[in-house]
Structure formats: structure tokens, C-alpha cells
Amino acid sequence: MNKMIDCAAQTPAEDCSEELVRELVNYKGIGSDFIDAWGKPAKIAVKNQIKLLQAMGYDMRDESSLQHQLHDEATSEWLQGLNPVHVFRTNNDICIPIRVSIADATAEHTLKITTESGAEHKIKFLPSEGTLVASQAVEDIEYQQYLVAVDEVFTEGYHQLSLTKGRKNVAASRLIVAPESCFIPDDIASGKKMWGLSVQLYCLKSERNWGIGDFSDLIFLVNNAAKQGADFVGLNPIHSLYAADPDTCSPYGPSSRRWLNYLYIDVESIDCFDSSSVESYMTENDVAAKLVSLRALDFVDYEGVAAQKLAVLGKVFDVYSEKYFSKNSKQKKAFDEFVAAGGDSLHTLAVFETLQMELKNKGKAHWGWPVFPDGYQEAHLPAVRRFAKKHAHQVDFYKFLQWQASLQFEAASKAAKDAGMSIGLYRDLAVGVSEGSAEIWGNQSLYCTDVSVGAPPDILGPLGQKWGLPPMDPDALYQQAYQPIIDLFESNMHASGALRIDHVMALLRLWWVHKDDDANDGAYVNYPVDDLLAILALESQRNKSLVIGEDLGTVPDSIRTKLQENGMYSYRVFFFEQAQDGGFFSPSHYPEQSMATLTTHDMPTLIGFWHCDDLVLGKDVGLYPDEDVLATLYADRHDNKQQILNTLHGHGSIGDDISRDVHYVGMNKSLNHGLQTHMAGGSSALLSLQLEDWLEMEKPVNIPGTFKEYPNWKRKLSHNLEDIFTRADIQSLAKAITHKRIGASQS
Template sequence: MDLSTRAAELGLEREFYDAWGERRVLSEAALTALIEAIPAPTPHPLLKAPLVIRDGDASADALGEPAAFPLRWTLHCGDAEICGGLAEHRPVPVPTVLAPDVYRLDVTDRAGLADSRAVIVAPRRAFAGRFHRTWVLTLQLYSLRSERNWGIGDFSDLADVVRLAARAGAGGVGLNPLHALFDDHPTDCSPYSPNSRSFLNPIYVDAARAPGLPEGFAAGHADRLDALRAEALVDYGAVADLKWQALRAAFAAFPRNAAAADRAEFDGFRAERGELLAHFACFEWLRRRHGGPWWEWPQEWRRPDTARLAELRQGRDGEEIAYFEFIQWLADRQLRECSEVAAALRMPVGLYLDVAVGVKADGFDAWHAQDAISRQASVGAPPDLLNTAGQNWGLAGFSATGLDRALYRPFRDMMAASMRYAGAIRLDHVLWLQRFYLIPSGFAASEGSYVRMPLEALLAVTALESARHQCIVIGEDLGTVPEGFRDRLADHGIWSYQVMIFERQYDGAFKPPEHYPANALVTFGTHDLPTFAGWMSGHDLAVKHGLSIDPGESEGDRNLARDRLGAAVHKPAADIELEDVLAFLDRTPSRLLAVAVEDLLQLRDQVNVPGTIDEHPNWRRKLPADSAALAAVLDPEQLRRVLASRAFGSPS
């Protein structure tokens, strides 16, 4: 079979048009490398992959290629057989009146060929929210200062900010991804490079509130804590060193010092999260035991085996493994408390959480779902106006064939892990639901291409989980967007992500408020873009030039853009203030507005400069204000005046 035929079978596009409209063709070497990286599809498929039944669909045909009738078929939900029978002709009579869920359809034809596929029964649309219009305060959790934290913002700080935001009229608080990273490598701190999207980063635990923590632990490290709090940047190594000491001490004392209710709650958490949590804890122990990436571990541990891992947990290392379950329980408990604070204050959104586009290849998710995650190619983005060299994010993404074989369970686990706390989530780079830009190992970011994904299936599963958790889903639909993609998202109730900096007409003019869709989150910028003060001053251009990065625009371009902004807000460019931009965004019909705390504090430095790691203090800069100072900038009267149509009122 030639390369082009193999690529077509895998959904791999050998050529595409970039942001400048230029045709890019994948080299034969890069094409070969990508073909080898993508799992092969099922040979001789009898069934479509997968079958999607949305609420209101009258009928569905599961069959793909012609089959030798009669066909014996069964439909399963989990381990239970729902129905089945013998089909003498097409279509296979799969019932359309089924509870929303993901089922497995098995068929065997007269010639003995067998096939199995997912059947997704989903609501017509995702959860739409129970509010007309509101706004959320967005921030980076690590950046929060307080007199009591341990040198990094934590979940107790978050609860305080939720209260402040509610008093200011906000409907929620938006955060950087809270995914589990590699806690034994704390300086690798990008929240978009997770070990697992199914678990939390325990560095955000308020260790002083850990049940079982020996009395006087914090007092014994008072000088060290004061020094960590005073730092302008988060010292992840020193913070982690102290927190892990405290949490291990708390765990050691937990059986004898903790209240019975705490012990019962921990047991309940372990039972609720079940096998996934048990496997994660074992992975964390194995990672420390064997080092290196999991594909170089002893053969018996290269794939998760439930029976073997259960033996491991019950053996002499069981207590050490249980420690990783313990710190996940603490993180879950404290983040849930933040969500409960928001609910008690009647915030219509509560927490708004971010979900990364991929995972590190040597992390838990890629090990646990290795048939559904392609680790031998990295996801990224082709060259565009903002990043002219393209982007390689160093992350592994889902595989279309692997997801279907796994009945979309890894994707569902990923979303449910954030939705359990949130009233809204943002899917980073949501374009991957239709196609991933993949870069083969050893090639430049500009030498990748797209692989198609099962869009309808992924949208149906997204709507299913959204309705199940009553959680809005916002798709970060920036970049090179395929024609019709946003319409497909909207048809399934997935909200758009509208960034004002990018919403410009062909002549550079800012699009008017009525251009923005209703079911959308609208914001001035993002963590990867300049702050308002940075953009207005051109500080971001100077920073990028200093880092030898092409900023994608000249100072003249920026001056023109500022003039265009002035025209949009009806002010001379030199007189534009943040409240003018917020008032403009408030006039859009979009139901959700995000206001960045960095903009309220008039900070010039952006959170992250794409294309840098150690060259710039990404994900490390603290806010220059503690909660008292934040209360001052979150002035309810000023914000209600600017956001007159969005403030939901004082919580009762």
C-alpha cells in the first residue's frame, strides 16, 4: 500500500493551506513518520466508527461496508447486555430510545467477521447555563498572595477571592488549568503540560489545613515561609519541598490524629474515584521507583494491569502508594469547598476551569490510556500571523481509532474531572475535535500536518457530559478555523471564545459589539497575549524583541491598532482606559465576559510568552497585591457602573 493510501485511511492530510493562504505539502519523510505514529484503523470494519444518536433522531444505520447477512448483534452498557438479536438485512435495529450514555455494539456476520463500535446517545445540545448575562474574574491561582499561604496561591486563597468576586458582582472565577503535573519536578510548572488531566495539582493544597498535620509544623518553618511569601516569583522548588514535607507528615499521622469523619471521607473518596485513582497512585509510585519514561520500565509495568496493580497496593509499598491518594483527596476536598462557597453565594457560574489540549507523553494519562493517546507525535499549530515559526507544544493528543475502541472513556474522564467542580469549562484549542496538527518526532513545528478526528462523536460526548454535570462548555476556537467548524460547535451547544484583540475586520477596524454571538465568552486577551496595559504601551513588542521572537506586528501596526480601538470606544487612543474596553464588551450580546485580574491591576507583563520556557518567567510571576488590595480594585460600585448589564447583584 502506498503512502498516500495509508495516509487517507488514517485521516492524515498530506497538504493544507496556512494562515496566508499558501499550500503546504508534507514531505515524504515527515509523512512516513506520522503514519508510523498513528494507530492503525480496524481491518475490514463492518460498522461505522462510531454511531451517534442525538435526542430526536428517528433512526440510525450502524453498518459501514457491506456485510454477509445475517448479522448477530448485541448492545452493551458497561458489562451489561441491553439488547440484541439477528439482523437479516440492513440496518441493524439499534434502538434509538436509549438513556443518554455511551454503549458498545458488537456484530458478527455470516462469514465470521466481527466488529465492535461505540454507540453514543446524547442530548441535542450541551447545557446552556441558567443565567442571562454575567461576568467572571480570571486569574492564575499560583499568583495569589496572602499572609497565610506558603509562597504560592492555594485553595484557601481561592475561596477568599470567590467571596471578593461575588461582592463585586461577578458570576464566577476563572482559573489556569489545575491538572496534576509532575510533583517531583516542581519547576516544570506549565499548567498546560500535564501529567494527568483527570487529577489535581496538590501544590495548591493549603497544607496547614491537612488533617493530621503535626501541631506547630508551620511555626517551625516561620522564617522560611515569610521568605517564600516575600518572593516576587513563585519558587516552585522551595514551595514544593516544604509542602511535601508537611503533607507526608500529615499522612503519617492521619490514622491516629484525624477525626473519624475525615477518615470516613477519605475512604469514600477512594471508593468514588475507584480504579482510576488506584492506577494513578500506583503510577506515581512506579515513576519514582523505576525512573525514566514508562515505556522503558520493566515489561510487567509498561501497561496498567488492574490485578497486578491491586497486588502492588496490598503489598509492602501499599502505604506509600496510598499517600498519593491522600493528597488527591485533600486537593479534591479543598477545591470542592471553593465550589460550594460559590454556590452558597449564588454565583451563576461558580468556578470556570481550563482543560489543556494534550498531556505529556511520559505521564499517567498517556500510560493509562496508551491505546487512545498517540505519544510518538506532538500536537501543535502551524505557522500563523502570531507565531510565524509554528508551535510544537510537546504534548500527546488523543487518537481517533483508540478513542472509539475505549468507548471514549478517556475523553469522558478528562472532562468529568474538571466538571465535578465547575459551572463552566474551556476546552483549550477546541479545533482538535475536528483535526489535530501533528508534528512527527524530530521535525520542526512547520513540518507537521493535520489528522482528522471524529468530530460528531466528540461533540456528542461533550454534550452528554455537559448535560450530566450541568456545566457549560466553551471552545477556544482561535487560530486557523476550518470552514463551518464554529457552526458545528454551536449546533451542539458549545460556546465560542471571542478575543477582542483578534476580532478585527479586513481593514484592521474592531468589529462592532453586535458582531459577537450570544453563546460566547468574550474577553480582551488571554494568558498568551498582552495584558491591556502591555498592549496599549507596546511593552509586549519590546519583550518579544528582547527575546529574539518575531512579535508578528510592528510598532506602526500597533499604533494603527490603538487608533482603531479608539474609534471603537469613541475616544482618542491616548485617552483609552480599561473601563472603556469593558464597557464596549459589555455592549456585546455575549452572555459571558471574562475580566483578567492582571488588567484590573494595570500590569504590563503577560502571564506566558509562547515559544519561551526559561527565557521568561512564565507561570511564575505573582500578583503585586494581596487580598486586601484586590478588594480595592474589585470595587463593586465601579464595576457595576462599567458592567451595568452583567452584574448579578449582591449575593444574599
């Protein structure tokens, strides 16, 4: 279990020297200063650094106990013959550091490399004849570290290392060999400029869904968007949330990022839905009428949708199990293969959801593992194993839901490709999981649960942001040979033409804040960016998935260069691409290696922005209690709108029917379409447009900084899917965007 330390009770004693704290801060990659979003230097308070060290498990109460802890860590490292993992690019020379006692340095050792394909390569050597790089006395025995050169050229992949002396196994490790950069589709490499639609999947309305967008709606969307010239459809995170708490619905605070939200399953497309027992249940419980009501709502009723879907899916599963799983059918074989491939991660999620639902049904606290009963607060405890065995049928039910969700997502991805989309579906990887999640329950040693990630004060959040997502401990991730991050990249790139990484700075550094502190009282913690980028490139190439990094906020120029060199596409939002004089950069000046967009899920719609609806809403929900601050925001918005008009008129993106004076211009169809076609003529390889703006909607999908004050992540689209692409104005807009993109490709 991870070390749960009461930080508030551990104020460092006076004899814990500042020098030792400083050394430990540097060793653990905790920042002492940074350049803020306004380009000014900012210092990190020492007390913030100490709290983060405590969250990492260090006892900061006195120097003696801390020294003992550090000594034990150093001893353990020197006693390991190999590092947990070694990461190289294909053009690197491979040199493996090994550690042996001085007595063993003259004995013959064997370094064996077993490739993914099973081929073995053995290197016999005397450590003393190699390059000595370090030495250390451990318990009166001197240990030495040497570099062993590996002359063979290895293919990209995950290989195994073992170090032996004679017949004695000394150590085992992993060798990762990665390509130089991420995957780039041939069409993009040849200069094609693409456009696509970004949607929150739950927002989709249709005549047939169950009150929430589903994977069949997604198939309908990709088929019709492709006919209009779109090359991709981008999705909000579709990660697994909480079956027992449907109203905990933020896609950016999931329970597991490896698995899917079962609410997106089209229940009616599953084999056995048309069975007599399911039909009887539907009739007896008047499900059809309830679905009509759920479809008619303007906001997703997650509780209502989940109640109907879980109940009917349970009936379908019972019939399906009896029909297929009771014998050696191809369906049983496919399901068993899916479960085996999902391994501990899938089992953990299924048991978590079964346990959480059981606690809920008994009226007990259940929001997450911290409130689970004693003996159940870790996934691998004996009581949990007994519970899973006792409730095996229900555990299999939740595994079945993941199987069906995966099959339906794969079908949507295939539909996109079959429709001629160059990229198809692209997914969004959230920056973390919520505190009570199944992902943390199954691997608590990986996370620092006394901490939340977030952001220091910046343009989007002047007070800083704290997202309630515990971070992975970089050292624990390294000790686990990066397997958790490998699993994340692979599962989210599977059957996806592209992956957008939310807050891509997490590969380099994350803003850590103690959960009891304000968002600005944090510090940056560094991550092994080169190793993580190498793994990202490997999974990108394997899954043929383009990578887009959301690089907004406080981002050093050096990391943007590094991301670009690794083949990652930048993320450019029109309203943030503003010069010092207030003018807006033309999209023709955006980097070609980027995805451009007008707005995001955290911003108002075009109408909302232009009419300042976000400022009105912000005041109503308490975000802007200071009238002077609000007045400044209104004045800035007025100036920005005038600059936007200047830009649009200057580039001929809107006609003279729209005034050049902002005092006389409201958001209308001409201005809306002018903004979107203005973006389409830009130099970015990718252009993403929000379906809400095609429909000229006003309400935002999310207001950052709010919880219950606004129905975040619930607002549906204003029109049914069946009606959207029959509209002449939508067809005309899509045609104009496609024409401009073709022109941009040829320029």
C-alpha cells in the same frame, strides 16, 4: 505497548506506491491540504504524511510488509461482530451494523441492550433478513455486514450491547445515546449578560497562603467577586503536574488531566493539621518563617513551596491515617469510595508519583516514564505492581492528596454557588499531556509518542507551534470505546459551572508534527468530531456545565457552525477581532453565543500591550532577532493602538480627557477602565476579564515560544487578595462593568 518505530530509519522504498500511500493517508484521516490562517490554500508534503503514518505504527519501508499489515487490520475488523462503540443522538434512528459469516447469516441472533439502569432489551433477528451493506472474503470465508434497526427509544447514557448466537457470545460493544446540544444555564438562555474574572490560581497572593494560591484563596476570591456582581471565576488548567519536578510548572503540559495539582491544597484546613506531631515538625523546621519568605516573593518558588507542602502533608497524612484509616470510620469509608471511583487512573497517577519520587531521591533520571528503568516503563508491568505493593503507604498518600484536593475544589465550587454566582467556577481543559506523563504511562497504546501536536503558521505563531504534547491516536481512542475522552470530560466538568476547552479544534483535527521536525512540517489528522461532540454534550448536560471552545487560529468556518449548533460558546478576543481595513469590531457585533475577553494568558497585559513591553521582552529573550521584523511589529502595534482609540472614542467608551491621537496617549486608569467597560457593553453572553488588568500590572504570565528565557507560569499578582476588593477604583470598575452588562442584557 505502543509500537515504537524509528521513523528516521524508515524511508519508504521505491516499490511502496504513491497510490497505496495516498489510500492509507485518506483512510487514516491525514490531511493533504488546508486553508491557512490568512485564507490561502496550503499543501501538505507527502514526506510529512509518511512520517505520521509511521508514528501510527505502519511499516512504510516496503509495500509488501505494509500490505500484510493492512490485510491483518482488515481481517481483524471483519472478524469482530460489532464495532467497539456506536454513538447516536436522541433524535437519531438507531441502526447497529453487525458482521457474521455467510454460514451464520441464516441463523437466529440476539442483540441485547443493557441500559445504565440495568434494564434489558432483546432483539431477535435473522441477519439475512436485514439490510446487507457490505461483504468481504476473509481466509476463504465470506463475511457479510448487515444493519439491525433498534425500534426502542433509549434514554441518554452509556449502554452495553452484546451479540449472541444461541448460547454463544459473538461480540460486545457500547451504545452511547447523547442529547442534541450542550447544557446552557437558564439565566443565559433567558438573555442575561454575565461577567467574571479569569485567574491563574497559583498567582493569587494572600496573607495566609504558603507562597502559592490555593483553594481557600479561591473561596475568598469567589465570595468577594460575587459581591461585585461577577457570575463566574475562570481558572487556568489545574491539572496534576509533577510532584517530583515542581518547577515543571506549565498548566498546559500536565502529567494527568483527570486529576488536580496538589499544590493548590490548603494544608491548614485539613483535619489533623493541628495535631501535636505536625505542630512539632512545623516548629522544629521553622516552617512558619519559610512560609513568610515564600509569600514575599514576586514569583512562585515551586521548589520551595513543594518542599514545605509535601513534607507537612506527609506528616498530616500519617496522623490522619492512624486516626481514621485504622478503623471503620466515615472518613475511611469516604476515602475508599473515592479511591474506588478513581479506579486505574488514580492508582496509576499515585504509583507514578511514588516511583518518580523514589528515583529522584536515589539521584536517578526521573523526568518521565521514558527514562524509568527497564521493567517500569509501562504502568501495568509486573515490576510496577510489586513496587506499588511494597510502597503502599506512599501510594495511598498521593491518593489522599487527590482526595483532599477534590474536596477543597468542591468546597470552592459550592462557595461560588452559595454566593449567588450563576455559573460559579469554570475550568480549562488542556489540549494534551506532556511526553513523560502518568497519563501516557498508563495507556501508551492510546498515544503516538513520536509526534507532538501544535499549530501551523498563523498570526500568533508565524513559524508554527510545536507544544511537546503527544496526541491520542483517533483509531485507538475508538477501539477503547471513547472511554479516555469520557473520563476527561466528566472529571473536568465535575463541580464546575463551565468548561473551557483549550484549542477546541482538537475535536475535529489536530496538527501533528514529528518530534524531530520543525512545527511547519506537519499535517492535520482528523478526529471523529461528531462522536466527540455528542459525548461532550452528554457530559455537559449531566454535569450542568456550559462549554466554551477556544476557537482561535486556523479554524474553518464550517466547524464554528457545527460547534454553535452543538450549544458550544465561541471565544472572542478583542485584539483579534479586526476588520480588513484595520479597524476593530465593536463587541456589540460579537456572537451572543460566545465569551468575550480582552487578553489571554498567552498575551501581554493591557499595559504591556499598549507600551509594547511584550516586544521589548521578546527581543530580550531572542524571539525577534531580525530588526526589520521587529520594526514592522512596532509599526503594526502603533497602527492598532490608533484604531483602538478610534473605536473607543467612536462608541463613547472613553472621554475627551484622552487624546484621539495615539502619539499622546499612554495607558492609564481611564483608558484601562474604558477598554473593560467597552467590552462590557457587548453582545456576548459571557465576558471574562483578567484580574491582572484590574490591578494594572505590566509583566505577562507567559511568553509563548520561551522555556527558560522567562519565568513563565510563576508571576504572582501585585496585591494580596485581602486588599484588592477594598480599593475604591476596583469597586468603581466592577460597578461600571455590572451596569453595562445589565444594559446589554436589556438591549
